[in-house]
């Protein structure tokens with residue numbers, strides 16, 4: 001009988017960004033003379049770099065010639081890009097990866113959402129709280145999250161990340177099978193030091209867990225002793241899959257390119273007494289359901305690994321980080337606690353005592369015509385915080401800071 005997948009009935013409507021848009025629209029209507037500035041933007045604002053644009057033009061021209069035309073490419077991505085990633089993103093940090101352990105795609109969102117398909121429905125999933133919602137909703141769709149209660153999803157294990165634990169999650173009381181870790185973190189902008197990450201890798205090895213490590217913001221890391229990749233930790237090759245993206249690091253949010261690393265050493269029980277290579281399974285899944293990221297986009301991504309491309313990407317990220325530093329200073333000047341922002345484009349601001357995150361949102365909008373993202377939208381432990389982003393233009397950031405100062 002035709003019927004919807006019952007797990008989809010369980011999905012909660014995500015009102016967060018719709019509610020924000022509705023409140024901002026009402027404010028604009030009531031105050032047409034006031035210019036609203038968003039400190040909640042989750043998209044980049046700076047254009048693609050010259051190295052990327054040159055590579056795009058070149059690849060487009062190639063596609064118009066019989067010799068240079070590219071049709072279907074390898075589902076796993078072209079060797080030129082996989083090799084550039086292995087050399088530039090990993091070998092430079094002492095991590096050896098073979099190119100066939102790297103799978104190119106059109107986004108970390110789809111990869112991180114799709115990856116759980118390889119794992120049994122019965123697997124117990126742990127997520128950080130607050131959390132990037134894709135980890136939760138993709139597991140709700142898969143029927144792994146149980147039911148929504150006033151303490152969150154009954155079937156998920158939550159790893160609270162709060163100021164009390166410096167946003168470094170403790171090991172859970174209940175042993176999970178799959179652990180989603182996201183560092184630098186969205187939404188808190190905080191990072192995990194080498195020792196803490198090593199402890200999580202040791203935990204996963206001891207307990208037989210799989211870590212799904214989202215390092216989409218890796219290129220924002222500026223501090224020493226903060227690993228850029230989980231594979232900088234010995235033993236991680238056997239227990240971790242890593243997701244990365246060109247979106248925020250090179251402005252590819254509209255162009256779309258990302259990659260997932262599945263080391264050949266990650267093996268998981270096949271439920272029949274044997275074990276399977278996750279690399280082979282992901283390859284099988286991608287070959288069945290995905291036909292590859294466009295050639296011209298992969299050439300553009302390759303250009304970000306050239307000397308010029310790396311320099312330009314770094315300049316862009318430095319500009320966002322400079323915005324973040326200025327915003328953090330202004331927020332501290334208001335007497336508020338602020339976390340993150342130093343190795344990430346996100347700032348996590350504790351709202352003044354007694355206020356809710358939505359209460360602070362309303363206050364900031366009404367008094368300063370500034371938009372933030374209420375932390376409550378990212379999970380129970382997001383209440384009491386708002387997320388600010390550093391992706392605005394320098395001019396908007398300057399004006400936003402002036403408004404914060406007189407707030």
Ligand code: PLP
Pocket residue numbers: 042106107108109110112132182186214216244245246247253257258
């Ligand atoms: N992972 C995290 C933590 C993100 O914040 C985002 C985008 O906001 C993504 C993944 C998605 O990246 P992509 O644009 O490659 O799909």
